[in-house]
Amino acid sequence: YVRAAWFPDGKRLLVTAAEKGHGRRLYVRDLGAGPPRPITPEGVHAPHLLPDGKRVLAMDAKENRILDPVDGGEPRPVPGIGADEAILGFDERGENVWVGDGVIPVRIDRFELATGKRSVLREINLADPTGVEKIKTAHVSSDGRAYCYSFIRSLSRLYVIEGLK
Secondary structure: OOEEEEOOOOOEEEEEEOOOOOOOEEEEEEOOOOOOEEOOOOOOEEEEEOOOOOEEEEEOOOOOEEEEEOOOOOOEEOOOOOOOOEEEEEOOOOOEEEEEOOEOOEEEEEEEOOOOOEEEEEEEOOOOOOOEEEEEEEEEOOOOOOEEEEEEEOOOOOOOOOOOO
């Protein structure tokens, strides 16, 4: 097991895992019955469960974004969201996804899954970006009005000593 997320029903988990001798893939783990059930081929990773619990936004083995139905069916490619962009959340109906790349200032876009249309939701800039390379993690609320983020600040001191013998 590498990663897990609760389904909205609270009775199942979406799990990223690998069986011995195989690559990672996505599974559904029903907590009340049996072993995990694979729902994707090997190589699918970085899953984000949509609010309806019926679809997963993930990356395939070639680092392309896909929208994969949980209960069977073919995945649909989602061009327009780069492999280097983070998924920061979804609106309540799962029609829009919030995406950003973490580079300061961070531009958070609203991406419409049905059309691929993008629009700027907001921009995050730090009051003092000294020593911050990028925002590490961020999450946007389902209404798009609130957000939180974290970053790592790395500061150093340089001492110059002259005249040593």
